Amino acid sequence: MKTTVDIPEEALDEAQRLSGLKGKKAVIMAALDEFIRAHKRQQLIDMLGTVEMALTYDEIREARDMCTDKAAALERWRRESAEVS
Numbered sequence: 001m002k003t004t005v006d007i008p009e010e011a012l013d014e015a016q017r018l019s020g021l022k023g024k025k026a027v028i029m030a031a032l033d034e035f036i037r038a039h040k041r042q043q044l045i046d047m048l049g050t051v052e053m054a055l056t057y058d059e060i061r062e063a064r065d066m067c068t069d070k071a072a073a074l075e076r077w078r079r080e081s082a083e084v085s
Contacts, residue, residue, distance in 0.1 A: 007028075012024060012027060012028075015027050015031060
């Protein structure tokens with residue numbers, strides 16, 4: 001979507017210099033991504049202490065590891081299936 005926005009050139013130049021990104025679009029997209037992440041992070045912080053967890057840290061870690069292992073196994077299966085085809 002094309003949009004026309006009046007952005008102070010000094011601010012855009014400084015953001016580009018600090019980020020090391022090439023192009024105005026990349027700088028603006030990075031700023032939007034960071035804005036969204038910051039607000040989602042704040043939403044999670046605001047939820048702290050409002051949800052009762054029935055799982056221990058070890059149980060959460062074990063569940064995460066099982067998901068990672070399944071994802072890795074699925075990726076191996078896909079690669080092996082592609083090699084056979």
